[in-house]
Amino acid sequence: xxxxxxxxxxxxxxxxxxxxxxxxxxxxxxxxxxxxxxxxxxxxxxxxxxxxxxxxxxxxxxxxxxxxxxxxxxxxxxxxxxxxxxxxxxxxxxxxxxxxxxxxxxxxxxxxxxxxxxxxxxxxxxxxxxxxxxxxxxxxxxxxxxxxxxxxxxxxxxxxxxxxxxxxxxxxxxxxxxxxxxxxxxxxxxxxxxxxxxxxxxxxxxxxxxxxxxxxxxxxxxxxxxxxxxxxxxxxxxxxxxxxxxxxxxxxxxxxxxxxxxxxxxxxxxxxxxxxxxxxxxxxxxxxxxxxxxxxxxxxxxxxxxxxxxxxxxxxxxxxxxxxxxxxxxxxxxxxxxxxxxxxxxxxxxxxxxxxxxxxxxxxxxxxxxxx
Amino acid sequence: xxxxxxxxxxxxxxxxxxxxxxxxxxxxxxxxxxxxxxxxxxxxxxxxxxxxxxxxxxxxxxxxxxxxxxxxxxxxxxxxxxxxxxxxxxxxxxxxxxxxxxxxxxxxxxxxxxxxxxxxxxxxxxxxxxxxxxxxxxxxxxxxxxxxxxxxxxxxxxxxxxxxxxxxxxxxxxxxxxxxxxxxxxxxxxxxxxxxxxxxxxxxxxxxxxxxxxxxxxxxxxxxxxxxxxxxxxxxxxxxxxxxxxxxxxxxxxxxxxxxxxxxxxxxxxxxxxxxxxxxxxxxxxxxxxxxxxxxxxxxxxxxxxxxxxxxxxxxxxxxxxxxxxxxxxxxxxxxxxxxxxxxxxxxxxxxxxxxxxxxxxxxxxxxxxxx
Numbered sequence: 001x002x003x004x005x006x007x008x009x010x011x012x013x014x015x016x017x018x019x020x021x022x023x024x025x026x027x028x029x030x031x032x033x034x035x036x037x038x039x040x041x042x043x044x045x046x047x048x049x050x051x052x053x054x055x056x057x058x059x060x061x062x063x064x065x066x067x068x069x070x071x072x073x074x075x076x077x078x079x080x081x082x083x084x085x086x087x088x089x090x091x092x093x094x095x096x097x098x099x100x101x102x103x104x105x106x107x108x109x110x111x112x113x114x115x116x117x118x119x120x121x122x123x124x125x126x127x128x129x130x131x132x133x134x135x136x137x138x139x140x141x142x143x144x145x146x147x148x149x150x151x152x153x154x155x156x157x158x159x160x161x162x163x164x165x166x167x168x169x170x171x172x173x174x175x176x177x178x179x180x181x182x183x184x185x186x187x188x189x190x191x192x193x194x195x196x197x198x199x200x201x202x203x204x205x206x207x208x209x210x211x212x213x214x215x216x217x218x219x220x221x222x223x224x225x226x227x228x229x230x231x232x233x234x235x236x237x238x239x240x241x242x243x244x245x246x247x248x249x250x251x252x253x254x255x256x257x258x259x260x261x262x263x264x265x266x267x268x269x270x271x272x273x274x275x276x277x278x279x280x281x282x283x284x285x286x287x288x289x290x291x292x293x294x295x296x297x298x299x300x301x302x303x304x305x306x307x308x309x310x311x312x313x314x315x316x317x318x319x320x321x322x323x324x325x326x327x328x329x330x331x332x333x334x335x336x337x338x339x340x341x342x343x344x345x346x347x348x349x350x351x352x353x354x355x356x357x358x359x360x361x362x363x364x365x366x367x368x369x370x371x372x
Numbered sequence: 373x374x375x376x377x378x379x380x381x382x383x384x385x386x387x388x389x390x391x392x393x394x395x396x397x398x399x400x401x402x403x404x405x406x407x408x409x410x411x412x413x414x415x416x417x418x419x420x421x422x423x424x425x426x427x428x429x430x431x432x433x434x435x436x437x438x439x440x441x442x443x444x445x446x447x448x449x450x451x452x453x454x455x456x457x458x459x460x461x462x463x464x465x466x467x468x469x470x471x472x473x474x475x476x477x478x479x480x481x482x483x484x485x486x487x488x489x490x491x492x493x494x495x496x497x498x499x500x501x502x503x504x505x506x507x508x509x510x511x512x513x514x515x516x517x518x519x520x521x522x523x524x525x526x527x528x529x530x531x532x533x534x535x536x537x538x539x540x541x542x543x544x545x546x547x548x549x550x551x552x553x554x555x556x557x558x559x560x561x562x563x564x565x566x567x568x569x570x571x572x573x574x575x576x577x578x579x580x581x582x583x584x585x586x587x588x589x590x591x592x593x594x595x596x597x598x599x600x601x602x603x604x605x606x607x608x609x610x611x612x613x614x615x616x617x618x619x620x621x622x623x624x625x626x627x628x629x630x631x632x633x634x635x636x637x638x639x640x641x642x643x644x645x646x647x648x649x650x651x652x653x654x655x656x657x658x659x660x661x662x663x664x665x666x667x668x669x670x671x672x673x674x675x676x677x678x679x680x681x682x683x684x685x686x687x688x689x690x691x692x693x694x695x696x697x698x699x700x701x702x703x704x705x706x707x708x709x710x711x712x713x714x715x716x717x718x719x720x721x722x723x724x725x726x727x728x729x730x731x732x733x734x735x736x737x738x739x740x741x742x743x744x
Contacts, residue, residue, distance in 0.1 A: 026701070310740070312731060315724075327716040327743055329398070329731055332724035336705075340717060344699040345710075347719055352687075352704035359684060359701055368682070371699055 007143035008136065010115045010212075012107050013058045015050055016099040017067040017075065017121035018090070020372075022360040023287040023353065026344035027321050030372055035121035036074050039285050040294060041306055046122045046285075048078055053128045054119060055081070057135050064088060064107065065121070066099045085239075091247060095256040097227065097263070100209070101220055105235030108213035115142045117210040118259075124294060126281035137276045138210040140174035146274040147211040147219070147267050149181065151203025152282045157193035160286060162186050162205040162260070164275055181273040184265050203277055206284070209264065219263045219272070227255050227262070288337045289353035292319035303330070309340065318350055344371050379515035380508065382487045382584075384479050385430045387422055388471040389439040389447065389493035390462070392744075394732040395659040395725065398716035399693055402744055407493035408446050411657050413667060413678055418494045418657075420450055425500045426491060427453075429507050436460060436479065437493075438471045457611075463619060467628040469599065469635070472581070473592055477607030480585035487514045489582040490631075496666060498653035506648045510582040512546035518646040519583040519591070519639050521553065523575025524654045529565035532658060534558050534577040534632070536647055553645040556637050575649055578656070581636065591635045591644070599627050599634070660709045661725035664691035675702070681712065690722060716743050 021034030028034040035047040042049060047065075054063060064086040067075055072089055076082065088103055100118045107114045117135060125131045131150075138148040151164040167180035184205060188196065196202035209216075221228040230250050237246035267273050285291050295304030303313050309322030312329045318336035320328060328340060337353060339346040348356065363372055393406030400406040407419040414421060419437075426435060436458040439447055444461055448454060460475055472490045479486045489507060497503045503522075510520040523536040539552035556577060560568065568574035581588075593600040602622050609618035639645050657663050667676030675685050681694030684701045690708035692700060700712060709725060711718040720728065735744055 026699075312734060312738075314727065314731065314734075326714075327398075327735075327740065329716065329718045329720075331718075331720035331727050331731060333708075333719055333721060336719065338717075338719055342698075344701065345712060345717070346701045346703075347705055347708065347710055348701075348703035349705060355686065355703050359686065359703060362684060362686075363699075363701075366684075368699065 005113060007115060007139045008057075010111070010113050010143070011058050011062065011139050012111070012114050012116050013054045013063040014100055014103040014107075014116050014118045015047070015054075015063065015065045015121045016096060016103075016118060017047055017065055017071065018093055018096075018099060019120075019122065021122065021286075022357045024285075024291075025339075025356055025360045025363075026341045026346055026371065027323060027339050031070060032074070033071070033122075034285070036071065036078070039291050039306065040124055041304075045078055046124065047075065049124070050119060050121050051079055051081075053125060053131060054117075054135075056128075057132050058117075061086075064103050066090065066103050067121075068093065091251045093256075094251070094254045096207075096259040097220070097224070097257045098231065098254045100259050101216060101228075101231050101263075102234055104213035104216045105231050106238045108217060109235050109238070112214065114213045115139055115210065116213050116216070117208070119208050120206075120284075122285070123206065124283040124285050128280075130280040131278065134177075134276045134278050134280070135210065137175040137177055138208075138274075141170065141172050141178045141274045141276070142210045142212060144172055145212070145215060145272075147209060147215060147264065147272055148178075148274045148276060149264070150206060150208040150210070150278045151275045152206050152278045152280075154197050154202065154204050155281075157190060157197045158204065159187055159190050159193050161284070163188065163193075163196050163202045164205050166201050166203060166275055166277070170274055175276065177276050178274050179277070180271070181268050181275045183268050184260060203275060204282070205260075206278070206282055207260070209259065215272075216263060219267050223266050224255065224257065224262050227257070230254055287353040287356060288319055288321065288339065288348075289350040291321070292337070292350055295319060307340075377485060379487060379511045380429075382483070382485050382515070383430050383434065383511050384483070384486050384488050385426045385435040386472055386475040386479075386488050386490045387419070387426075387435060387437045387493045388468060388475075388490060389419055389437055389443065390465055390468075390471060391492075391494065393494065393658075394729045396657075396663075397711075397728055397732045397735075398713045398718055398743065399695060399711050403442065404446070405443070405494075406657070408443065408450070411663050411666075411678065412496055413676075417450055418496065419447065421496070422491060422493050423451055423453075425497060425503060426489075426507075428500075429504050430489075433458075436475050438462065438475050439493075440465065463623045465628075466623070466626045468579075468631040469592070469596070469629045470603065470626045472631055473588060473600075473635075474603050474606055476585035476588050477603050478610045480589060481607050481610070484586065486585045487511055487582065488585045488588070489580070491580050492578075492656075494657070495578065496655040496657050500652075502652040503650065506549075506650050506652070507582065509547040509549055509648045510580075510646075513542065513544050513550045513646045513648070514582045514584060514587075516544055517584070517587060517644075519581060519587060519636065519644055520550070520646045520648060521636070522578060522580040522582070522650045523647045524578050524650045524652075526569045526574065526576050527653075529562060529569045530576065531559055531562055531565050533656075535560065535565075535568050535574045536577050538573050538575060538647055538649070542646055547648065549648050550646050551649070552643070553640050553647045555640050556632060575647060576654070577632075578650070578654055579632070581631065587644075588635060591639050595638050596627065596629065596634050599629070602626055659725040659728060660691055660693065660711065660720075661722040663693070664709070664722055667691060679712075 021028035307322030679694030
């Protein structure tokens with residue numbers, strides 16, 4: 001065997017680009033989910049921002065995108081640099097284990113020593129260089145045989161995120177901030193979240209995982225042997241002539257399970273998980289109130305505008321998101337959320353932004369699935 | 373000369389159908405003003421409601437509509453029973469004196485003893501039979517050589533309307549409620565409006581006038597002799613072959629003046645005006661808050677919906693007016709006004725409904741006249 005490669009040379013990004021983002025209806029739809037939209041006013045979509053944030057670490061030829069068949073056209077159009085051998089199209093949504101571990105298995109087949117880093121396509125990170133430094137540390141730790149996550153230093157006792165309880169500092173060259181992970185914790189209640197933040201020992205779980213692909217496969221083999229076997233079968237066929245037929249036979253039967261449950265939590269119990277604390281500003285832009293916050297940089301009384309609407313606003317604040325060219329006039333509405341699309345209009349307030357999900361459920365129940 | 377006709381036989385309605393209704397933007401436009409819309413949810417436009425309210429008094433062949441050339445198609449389509457000889461098309465808006473007195477002059481030429489009753493096309497009246505009884509009383513009084521108005525018994529000290537100060541009771545057969553008019557008063561301040569309502573001697577001025585056409589012409593001859601001469605010239609030519617050429621020569625030069633100033637106020641000073649108090653529910657539906665009130669019958673916490681929108685509302689109240697087929701979702705917005713049209717959207721609250729006019733002015737000033 002040849003000399004082992006440097007960890008950074010082994011690195012390959014995986015971007016699972018799925019999830020509709022129900023709380024961002026009617027902008028985000030099954031046909032045009034969150035990651036295909038510019039939600040920051042950057043002039044780029046969240047997927048493009050994610051690509052630009054990671055390619056300086058991995059190189060553009062080492063980023064794999066896993067997405068639904070329906071989004072193939074949009075993804076290829078938005079990411080011109082995407083090598084088509086790095087585009088994995090799902091037949092149907094099967095949750096994060098199938099998406100990420102199929103990518104891991106395909107990449108491990110091509111490069112057995114590959115270290116993959118999985119990052120959601122629809123998060124917002126403000127200080128890219130701080131983020132990239134954290135990823136580089138994580139790669140060094142992953143090369144020691146760990147599953148590494150990047151945990152976000154909490155800025156408030158949020159109940160919208162899961163938490164990571166950190167353990168002892170690790171001693172890894174090139175990763176001065178690495179710590180062991182004691183355990184992953186589900187979204188807490190507010191009182192508990194406050195204690196977590198005060199203690200200084202907890203980080204937000206942003207769902208970022210960096211690990212040798214083979215280690216992820218080995219862990220899945222222990223927790224979900226059937227799913228492991230199916231994903232290996234798919235990966236074996238992937239770069240050959242039977243991909244389509246094997247895909248149509250195997251994919252529909254895959255178990256839907258989040259990678260948090262199939263790999264991250266059991267591995268943490270086994271002492272296999274490490275964390276790099278992320279000292280950058282991170283948002284999962286889960287609802288329109290979050291986008292408004294992001295746009296206003298925390299200042300109140302502003303009206304954020306996303307899109308090409310002509311806007312006339314008087315004594316109004318909040319956020320206006322437009323997918324049309326219509327004139328939108330606002331008078332005397334505070335903390336308002338207006339989302340204007342060709343076939344649906346939402347009017348609510350920042351306070352009620354989370355309730356958009358219930359509304360989407362109601363639309364499903366009342367036979368308006370065509371609008372989702 | 374033959375036996376004089378009964379007053380009711382001499383009656384002819386004039387409906388001046390003009391005025392954009394700026395406070396009802398973006399529903400009401402120069403191209404589709406207020407009277408062409410269903411603002412009550414009756415299934416009919418305000419113009420059709422006005423027609424149906426008056427035709428039982430006058431007969432359908434005795435109603436003249438005065439409107440802008442641009443609205444000819446819509447008016448003829450909405451009022452199938454309209455006799456085209458009773459359609460007067462204005463070349464441009466010239467305020468109420470020109471509209472009403474041209475109609476009066478044309479009708480007086482056809483029937484010298486005609487009594488005309490002028491009623492706005494865009495008001496809402498709930499008890500039609502009570503209204504019709506008041507009109508019949510007004511016709512009896514008009515036949516005695518008076519200009520008669522129907523004043524509305526105020527339900528609140530509104531500052532949105534002018535007031536009529538009533539004088540002594542009159543003794544006219546068939547008009548038991550008739551009183552003299554002391555004077556007309558412009559929109560007052562709130563403290564004054566309160567005194568008016570408490571005194572019981574003041575009525576809202578709803579701009580309804582019933583009078584012999586010849587009396588109106590005589591009064592105009594005194595106050596505005598040039599305008600009187602021009603309108604007579606137009607009326608002389610109206611039913612002949614030179615209508616178009618005279619119209620194009622004379623109309624552009626007409627003075628713009630409200631009939632309140634040219635006729636009603638001077639005639640009241642001369643003791644020529646009488647009033648029938650109107651004991652019916654009357655609305656001028658001047659803004660969306662008024663429409664919301666009308667729709668909810670004064671109950672709070674309701675969401676009124678006008679138009680064909682699919683609506684999903686949760687914990688929301690106010691009014692939603694739709695000129696599209698889009699789905700509109702409201703969550704947690706109270707006393708909201710949402711007006712959805714193909715090229716413009718308005719979001720405001722009932723509290724700020726009056727400010728829509730300033731917004732329309734701002735649109736004019738910023739070169740968005742195409743949206744007005």
